[in-house]
Amino acid sequence: MSMKTFIEQYGFMILLSPLLGSAITGLAGRRIQKKYGARPIGLIACGSVLVSFIIALAAFAAVAGAREGEKTIICIVFNWLSVGDLRADVSFLFDPLSSVMILIVTGIGFLIHAYSTEYMKGDSGYYRYFSYLNLFIFSMLLLVLGENLLLMFIGWEGVGLCSYLLISFWFSEKANAIAGNKAFIVNRVGDFGFILGILALYSLLKDKIFGGGLVVPVAPSLLSFRFLAENVHLINNIDIFGVSAATVICLCLFVGATGKSAQIPLYVWLPDAMAGPTPVSALIHAATMVTAGIYMIGRLNFLFSMSGTSLNVIATIGAATALFAATVGCVQNDIKKVLAYSTVSQLGYMFLGMGVTAYSSGIFHLVTHAFFKACLFLCAGSIILGMHHEQDIRWMGGLKRYMPKTFLTFMIATLAISGVPPFSGFFSKDEILWQAWKTGHQGLWLVGFMTTGMTSFYMTRLVMVTFYGENRLHLRPSTDDRHDHDDHHRDGVKESPSSVTMPLVILAFFSGVAGFIGVPAALGGGNHFEHFLMPVFGHHAVAHHDPMEYVLMFASVAASLGGIGAGVFLYRIRPELPDIIVSKIKMVHRIVYNKYFVDEIYAFLFVSGTMLMTRVFASFDRYVIDLFVDLTAHVLRFKSYISGAIDRVIVDGLVNGVAESFLFSGSQLRKIQTGRIQAYVMVLLFLVVLGVSLVVILKGEV
């Protein structure tokens, strides 16, 4: 059996394995944990992802080994829906794009599973954690491999659910539960846009295809990506409210992408999502889930390419987010918060790449970013473990001595994210910047360029403050309930065990070298990555050598080195300077430190807006409606006074007589009220007969 037929027939196993793992650990985990301890649970969870990873490798090999033009393998599992004109299959699509994605998801996913077995040790919810984690891998794979938009949407919702479950994993603390809620609700806003986009696309295409009286023997699976790629041009000339349909659909889908991939204006959940366990942050909020939006745009690139407007919006929002998040990242004190804003910023880069139609560059950055960001987060987790759950970098310092392995890997990842050649981040980031420049978005290039400098600055700051200098743990203002704890652990900062550092080393290795899969032609490389993805994204015009490319490359290297230099200078050589600068620009610092008060603005606009509205309505009730009611009451009172006078004198005599007669007839009539249901039925039927007869008699005939 060739690799290709194997994937065609058994490709779904890649999804089944983590789903099974999740079911076992979720349904029987509590009992297993009680009886046999945590070990079997970790083994099941890691094993299931390992199986997925092996199949992903096979799929990648099959796709890479296939001949040109046959690089799409479809694994049809069963016919899912077939109702009227709606048809959808459960089938999975393996092509260069998705095979790269599943390698990332399962590969990094596996490392993080392995890491988690150590990190979560001793937690009473161990089985629950791994069940969620496996479920997450399943949802992400469904999102990536789903062959139509419906499956993708299920995966899309699935990762949202898992991220909710994992962010509020330690739900007994209220802040965590709130962070989970926030992530879920903000994602919901995005998902609404996403499903609107899907529905608009579906209804327009359906009208076009079935509207013309065309009779199709078997309804085509309208939302499958293959069908869309071939037929999406049908909606080319449709306008919705004067805007081209493609733009409307793309913008709706992009709203979904901003929700999941944490872009302005829906990025607010990601920094709060750091409430979850650190491996979760690494897996979900850095390496995989947040890339869903990028992946979706890449997958639907033929649709987005139809709408220049939406591409511009995407590129602009991406660049704005990159810069915005980088500025916030420069001043945060929580190590995970810094990394979170860095993630938001890097995602902005990817969207910038997508927006300038450099899809393969965007995906390239996605891949390299997955490695170095996962590495950074796992390092942070290792530091947090070593520091006994302290996350504030102000109380760290000097960790280089205690945690050499963590330091080394963190260093490599930092260089990678800063864009120092030859580490991976350099190639991918530079590719995006170059594409932005080449397609005529010089302004966006400038923003990206500035972000490069800032990125290397805040990452250097993190390294300097965390790993160099003196350990400041003893300076931490301790609260009473933590006091004993602290004394016990104060000098116990030590390197994490090997199951933690092993994934770090692997990830750091890839952060270092992953860039070489896409060395641009200008540097003598073949840009294999772009060639590999070409079946999905189509051909780029072969770039003739442009001296500008070297200039830009040099500029961005200079920017990142400058950022590093500034970071070293400010936080290592003259550590007193930052405080002075902060005191000089207190106002600005306060605004940036508080994340531009975006959360507060949202709270003001949406939360208090609702409250205000209720108050307005309440006062409307009190002053306007009540006034009318009172007025009416007064009028009525006056009127009743007059009529009362008339009543007493004239009517009463009459009424009493009538009342007497009713009393009498009532006492007679109550005998009819037998309380027997059948008597009522009888009367009813008699009346029917009577009515029909009356009609017949009056009209002569029916």
Added chain:
Amino acid sequence: MGIIAIQSYLIISLFLFLMGIFTTISRKNIIGIFMGIELILNSSALNFAAFSRFSAHNLEGQLFSIFIIVIAAAEAAIALALMLSIYRRFGDIDADKLDSLKG
């Protein structure tokens, strides 16, 4: 025209309907009354299906029949529950004795 025509169906369903009415009115036992109601429902479902076949030539009448049957099933479930409830409360299911609403 053979005897498999709409007239036959109308006659059958008329017969079922009249028998249903008679049963519903004359019975003492609630279960008996319930049987009468079932007969009435059956007759109307049959009528819908017959008209659907012979008159409209489409399936919409049959859909109505299906809805009637489903509602009959729902009614049966509720009726059983009510009968049990009544039986437990009054110790009897004679309709004549259930006259708490008598004026």
Added chain:
Amino acid sequence: MNVEMKEIVFFGVAAMTMVPCFFVAFSRNILHSAFALFFTFLGASGLYFFLDADFLALVQLIIYIGGVLVLLLFAILLTKNIDNIRSTNAVAAKRAAAAGVVTAAMFGVILYAFLASGWPFRHSGAGQYPAVTTKALGKLLLTTYLLPFEAISILLLAVLIGSLVIANRSVK
């Protein structure tokens, strides 16, 4: 007169539907009534087959005989002592006379309606009646009649819960 086999069978099925009605209406034993009802339902199902309504016929079999009738038998079982069952389905003599009058009146009205609407019956419409109805019905239910379908699903859910609540309520 040329009587085909099919028509003889039809006549038999019609008789099977109508004759047990008398038992339902007049039998003094409620079990006999229930048993007669079984034949009526069975006959109605047969009549549906003659209407080419295969799906409907099966639904009639499954729901009426499998569901309603069984529920009915349960009701009999749970509410009456089995030994005095002979006289359980009594007819209220006075009301029976009234019922006869009502029934006769209804008969008159409906007969009049039949005659007034032009007996023998006029055909209208000339659409093609499908040979197999299940698929077409399913399509109708999930497209044009989706709303009633959903509504009736909710009704069934309400019945499910409601009957449990009613049957479970303890007597105070």
